[in-house]
Amino acid sequence: MVSLCSRPTSMTDAARHHYQKLYSPEPIDNDAIHQLLRVVPCATLNDPNIQSHLMAAFTLEDICLGARRVPHLSSPESTPGSFTPKKVLATLRVSDAYLLDCSPNRLRRRTHDEITTGRNSISHLFRALDSGKALITLFLYRALLPGVPVLSDAGSYLGSVDLTPFYDRFAINDTPLASCSTQAFRLQRQLPDIQSAIADTNYPSFSPQQWKSFWRARILPLARTIWWRVLHHKISCHANLHRILPDRFSSECEICTTALDTQEHFLLDCPAKWRVWQSVIQDCVLLPVHRTMIFDAIFSLVLPRWSLRRSWLSPIQLLTGILVGIWRAHWLSVFSNVPFSPTNFLYTYSLLTFRKEESLLSPPPA
Structure with a gap:
């Protein structure tokens, strides 16, 4: 049963209990760490520069900088701001917002001057990513890491599929499907029905x-x-x-x-x-x-x-x-x-x- 606080003392106790639980340390999630390590290439972890960067100690300035990017919670009932993507964002491609940087071999954000399509929507998306209101999916996050082959070969991500047997199945009289007319294709599809109608004695046979x-x-x-x-x-x-x-x-x-x-x-x-x-x-x-x-x-x-x-x-x-x-x-x-x-x-x-x-x-x- 939930009871409402009516006195200032009980309201203060409820707020103290909420914030103590909110900022209390939680056990380390090993599954989350393993999932993060799986998407990071081994060659990246073996780089001494990256190792020193990952193992560097936090400073007070780093903590303050990270705190600015966290949505403010003024009370237990407040909720963080939500990200509502603009409609035009669904029509854009990843290449409209990101660019392949050949030196570290990874994707990077386009600068304001490099964005030529959907500039306002992409800028709105970047601000949501910086504030934590929006997150990048895993398959795109991997392409943003250094040392991973991206975009140069689609088979690196999706694999290669040979569609030749599929198209050969629809060949009409040994003619490739791409070279057949729509009339020939319709006739071929309707041929079983025509043959069954001819074999049916009840079907009218007129000139x-x-x-x-x-x-x-x-x-x-x-x-x-x-x-x-x-x-x-x-x-x-x-x-x-x-x-x-x-x-x-x-x-x-x-x-x-x-x-x-x-x-x-x-x-x-x-x-x-x-x-x-x-x-x-x-x-x-x-x-x-x-x-x-x-x-x-x-x-x-x-x-x-x-x-x-x-x-x-x-x-x-x-x-x-x-x-x-x-x-x-x-x-x-x-x-x-x-x-x-x-x-x-x-x-x-x-x-x-x-x-x-x-x-x-x-x-x-x-």
Whole structure:
């Protein structure tokens, strides 16, 4: 328990106890001495001049000079001043503040005139080092000692690392990495994914012209996203959901409840959805509709050559418009319990969706 001093006598006793403990001699730390001796080269300790300097007796003037560099403690609660480095100091290099002195073969501080970059920040650092508010790390302190090789050979401190095996591993077709283009590097990195996609039977295999037609088609972004998922078999039909979570989802269609809800059934074969395809296309094309024609257009990118005389839409825009309408109506029945009715779809989704696409995708006036 800590008790506060309220009387002058007890306050004087507390201060006397603090300063007696503060300035009392402590046992010598042998580990600290050994650590200091390890960083001092043996050649330096064998120098008679350095030995005499280290073993010289202290004088009263030396003690007074050292006392001036110690932060003042006016009371037991006072703390020494802290050093706050300036932000620009982090951008400077050691060579901006120190210089190699060849005669003793060690680093020395640059003079005020020799400092050309960050003069104020470096001067602030030197003052903090002189006052004891900042300390030099061991690896730099060793470079400040005389008789130690510094800066002339980086291997003296960090060692040499041969990076040739690392770079050779990234050689592309026996071409060094530094001589390869970024396109060749990307192709090499993507080669395993390309090979696995080619080996995957579920991955769509279309000609470059078909993919070009798919990406250049003037369709809504939502339609392209749904179609992309269809081509890669990523539609959330009940057959796929049942395969992932068999305890939560059944494999039957929730709309007709009579067939397996595969991807083809989800988009075409469900009786309610097939009625939508037939009604909308017959209304726009004035021709009978066959399942094979729609199936090849959606799953094989073999587009029909219809002549839409009653609309500005192209065949691909008509197909994706129906696709988006069925998609929205299906998930509206799932999340909002709105029954999927072909009649409601024909009088709402088809008219609104197609008229909206016509306004967005119709050709400009002549």
